[in-house]
Amino acid sequence: MVYFDAASALPPHPVARQALLAALDEGWADPARLHREGRRARLLLDAARESAAESLGCRPDELVFTPSGTRALHAAVAGALAGRRRVSRRLVVSAVEHSAVLHAADAHRADGGTVAELGVDRLGRVDPAQVAELLSGGPGASEDGPGEEGTAALLCLQSANHEVGTLQPVAEVAEICRAAGVPLLVDAAQSAPWEAPPAGWSLLAASAHKWGGPGGVGLLAVRKGVRFAPAPPLDEREYGRMPGFPDLPAIVAAAASLRAVRAAAAAEGARLRALVDRLREAVPRLVPDCEVVGDPVRRLPHLVTFSCLYADGESLLLGLDRAGFSVSSGSSCTSSTLTPSHVLRAMGVLSEGNVRVSLPPGTTGADVEEFLRVLPEVVSSVRAQLDAPGAGTPKAGTSAAAPATEVADRAEDEGLTVDALGKRCPLPVIELAKVIGRVPVGGVVTVLADDEAARLDIPAWCAMRGQEYLGADGTAYRVRRTS
Amino acid sequence: MVYFDAASALPPHPVARQALLAALDEGWADPARLHREGRRARLLLDAARESAAESLGCRPDELVFTPSGTRALHAAVAGALAGRRRVSRRLVVSAVEHSAVLHAADAHRADGGTVAELGVDRLGRVDPAQVAELLSGGPGASEDGPGEEGTAALLCLQSANHEVGTLQPVAEVAEICRAAGVPLLVDAAQSAPWEAPPAGWSLLAASAHKWGGPGGVGLLAVRKGVRFAPAPPLDEREYGRMPGFPDLPAIVAAAASLRAVRAAAAAEGARLRALVDRLREAVPRLVPDCEVVGDPVRRLPHLVTFSCLYADGESLLLGLDRAGFSVSSGSSCTSSTLTPSHVLRAMGVLSEGNVRVSLPPGTTGADVEEFLRVLPEVVSSVRAQLDAPGAGTPKAGTSAAAPATEVADRAEDEGLTVDALGKRCPLPVIELAKVIGRVPVGGVVTVLADDEAARLDIPAWCAMRGQEYLGADGTAYRVRRTS
Structure with a gap:
């Protein structure tokens, strides 16, 4: 452990x-x-x-x-x-x-x-x-x-x-x-x-x-x-x-x-800083649709945080726990909160699938490499369970999301509408990602979502995927396909 | 210790x-x-x-x-x-x-x-x-x-x-x-x-x-x-x-x-209760002008408090400390306070020379007997330093009290007045005790004292010595000699 x-x-x-x-x-x-x-x-x-x-x-x-x-x-x-x-x-x-x-x-x-x-x-x-x-x-x-x-x-x-x-x-x-x-x-x-x-x-x-x-x-x-x-x-x-x-x-x-x-702080800080640099470089390379957040240089030596599209922090945390790594997610104050971290919200960055890694003194390079080995599998397994795009076939009976084809196509003439009301993060973003391919370039898709995290994560998804976020009207989020 | x-x-x-x-x-x-x-x-x-x-x-x-x-x-x-x-x-x-x-x-x-x-x-x-x-x-x-x-x-x-x-x-x-x-x-x-x-x-x-x-x-x-x-x-x-x-x-x-x-509370409580009973019985017998306070029966098993006329709690505490015993005095909250304990004040009992003994589990009968052996010496030594009545000759150069003959006799015709303004507990009571013998039975002595403890201790002294407390007017306390 x-x-x-x-x-x-x-x-x-x-x-x-x-x-x-x-x-x-x-x-x-x-x-x-x-x-x-x-x-x-x-x-x-x-x-x-x-x-x-x-x-x-x-x-x-x-x-x-x-x-x-x-x-x-x-x-x-x-x-x-x-x-x-x-x-x-x-x-x-x-x-x-x-x-x-x-x-x-x-x-x-x-x-x-x-x-x-x-x-x-x-x-x-x-x-x-x-x-x-x-x-x-x-x-x-x-x-x-x-x-x-x-x-x-x-x-x-x-x-x-x-x-x-x-x-x-x-x-x-x-x-x-x-x-x-x-x-x-x-x-x-x-x-x-x-x-x-x-x-x-x-x-x-x-x-x-x-x-x-x-x-x-x-x-x-x-x-x-x-x-x-x-x-x-x-x-x-x-x-x-x-x-x-x-x-x-x-x-x-x-x-x-x-x-x-x-x-011991100067020496240990320099050592951990290098390990965190390794994580900052490798995580987004090894995990698709993943964003490292926070200042890359003016930062604490031992801490790095990243967010993964199409995954939720709690599942990642529990998955990593099963794989032998104790990390934290979301707000530092409680992992039981349902609201997204106020820090990530203030930064305007993706909050879904958030993982904070903070290395204790004595952490070895081998620990970090082992983490990098298991992380992609854990993320991919969580995405598969959520039937996320590109995650392969979900395991039978474990899909939490309704098939995207059922929720789209409600008003074809006015553009697609995805009804994700009542669905929790990261499902609204997952459903948006699934239908975007069916929207013509220049067309608009509307996502109905009442999960608070959507306000942060739909714009963040647009920024990460190069799509245009048009804004929200209550629980209706509008996105234009630009590529 | x-x-x-x-x-x-x-x-x-x-x-x-x-x-x-x-x-x-x-x-x-x-x-x-x-x-x-x-x-x-x-x-x-x-x-x-x-x-x-x-x-x-x-x-x-x-x-x-x-x-x-x-x-x-x-x-x-x-x-x-x-x-x-x-x-x-x-x-x-x-x-x-x-x-x-x-x-x-x-x-x-x-x-x-x-x-x-x-x-x-x-x-x-x-x-x-x-x-x-x-x-x-x-x-x-x-x-x-x-x-x-x-x-x-x-x-x-x-x-x-x-x-x-x-x-x-x-x-x-x-x-x-x-x-x-x-x-x-x-x-x-x-x-x-x-x-x-x-x-x-x-x-x-x-x-x-x-x-x-x-x-x-x-x-x-x-x-x-x-x-x-x-x-x-x-x-x-x-x-x-x-x-x-x-x-x-x-x-x-x-x-x-x-x-x-x-x-272990029932057995240990009974054992300590007997030791406290021993203290409650012996302390006032071995130490003259000493009052045990608090309920003798409906009480905590391990705790006894007594007050000694003509002594101050801090000196007793330090004297007992030198003799190998750690006790407490006055208010439980701070031993550095100058005001008398609000508990003793509310009870209307003597506050000067206050000592609280609270026995930890495991206290032996021998510890208690040794305490009873050293206590009278410590009290008597503190009283001698204060030139208290009946305490024998004070050590040269250590008397904190001015000789009583200088402070009395101010208005012989209106009864004695003792000026103890600016003097701290227990000096006002000590000076009162010194002059009372010179007041005719039925006569009145006035003590001028601005130490807060006097309000408690002068009436308490009267009760203990069988004299009549006539009340206070500001900082002037009046006492009638009745015996």
Whole structure:
């Protein structure tokens, strides 16, 4: 079994395991107590804070430990917004932030605040020029409150995207925020194992289980001088910023493993970068109708994402699992969601048949070659089950799609109409692909589809197949055959 | 070194340690993922939930894991109040709840809600009759909002007090709440290691490090049918009630150790109960001017608290630490606070020189006898340093109190006045004790004191010494000598 889902969680690093065991004996007491056991725990907590602060590039008294990266992000957004409540109630987030940031934005909206969304290009990257425009008067992509253009209480930008690996221009955006007097929250969850985040952030969040630290440890840093009003209820723990008894052994393990991981990051990053380059080159060559997404150069070293036409992510994931590979698909937050990934949607790329491969440290070239060997078979088997075009004869009794000839030909004189209402991704696209050959060049086919993914995948299919997407009217998508 | 601060945190139980180690290998992945590692983590999480639910007497789907007992209490109060927001915005809490509940009450107040406080008797116990009265029209001890008598959104009552060990009449109060249609939140943090909480609760909170589970694990149970609206931001974790990546190894360890601790609870409880009885009998006999507080019978098996006149808790704690015993003092939440424990204040008992002894499982009779041997010396040494009455000659250069002769005699004709302004507990009481002998029987002495503890300790001293407390006017406390 080969685990290729490092961006989700890593097995405990040997250093984390060792530190956790030692701290179980030494650091179980309440560090707020004055007795010997309490003082010993306090020393461990202080040392962990110093070490982690150094790894993140901040002062120890700027850093608090939280129960998760999610909690760190929630607390960061709420505290920064409350601290600047009188200045502005406008929150700016990139469209591809982790769902924890988007959930915090939803809560802000429900509380009467406004949220402006910063779009990304097809590689998943925000444009610093657009940030500058947005902070100096321009509206966001989905401004949803009364006009408050030209200022913001907070801007949230991840250092690297968790689904496609694209690095964001954090340093440039930080400079723009500094000039505009707007604090910047950087979600460094994905990049923290590799390097300290670029300077210039006002608030920073990270999560230990992304670098092989234990679960249950997030990190939140707030620069001195940044207005921050943590949400009550609170207590005296963690400088009054994060209440509750701290999980000290886990914190000690998190700090120790971050240091160990960073010491090996440059060499291991270069090695994994080459393996990912190999995947980026080979996957679209070995798998027909497959698109690699995300920035090919300015990216995390260990992560690559691709989407396959005529397949669904869940089946690919389960097929790869049976073939011995653990990967992820779609949104990073839950694989049980039925809506397509908000990241792929914001990028405007194909979402169907989405697979994220994220290599843990130690991945070998042989692992990658074996993956490349089994992947085409898995994709082709999933396509065959769906009776996809060019996938050969489906296995008897396993076809999920009605024969295309039955669904087309409804109104021959007005062009073909394919009724895929009630059918889930990737079936609408499969049916479109099946009938396109029967449309005369220059003719139009209409696909009726109410699956949310169709809005992304039908245009993406057109782009990949060189056909013309004419637009959608409700659930009716119109496509002109151009070749 | 003997650790007598079990009520704060326990060293990891051997079962917790073993389970944590196993789950580090098996349960590090994201349980929301579909791949093999994710499914394996999910199985562990499900099993831990079932086991812990059985220990607490609830259904698995009523129970969620939280990052701490504090977080469980915060979420319970906020969720229950939000769920019943349209019915009532009145929160009722006992005056001796854990500070996490009181902080949640503060947040509710800041949000425009009202809070009624339920007083306790001198043993620290609430009166079910007062609960009934309060829920059927009576005001609370410190009603602080517009009159909303006769209903409540939520009532919070701990199963046992964390500072003095007194058990609360949870079953009776639950019946009264049921009849009144008011949900009851039971903070079972202290009693959960010993027994399942009495039935009848609507919401329940507990904390694993109280039973030798790891830090970082709280438990929150919400009965089916109880209106509960968790505070956003949320995600899909833990039935949408507690966001963030779960610390699964710690959760597994928490559930396994709870089961192990419960299996031994009856026998170990009886054994520790006898040791605590020994302490309750011997401490006031061996230490002059010492009061044991809390219910002598309806109490936690392992915990006893006493207060010593003419001494301060921090010095006693550090003296006992040097003598090889780790104990706690004052508020359970922080030993660095300058305000006296809200629990002792609500009970109306002496707060100065407060020591909490809580025995971990395995404590021997020899440990207890050794504690009884060193305690009188430690108390007497602290009193000598403070130049307390009857403490003998203070060590040169270490007296913190000015000689009593200089502070008295200010207005001989109107009775004595002792100026202890600016002096911290226990100095005001020490100076009072020094001059009382110079007051004629029937005469009055006035103590000027601005330390907050004086409000509690001067009346408590009067009760213990058989003098008459006449009341306070601002910072002037008047005492009549009656014997």
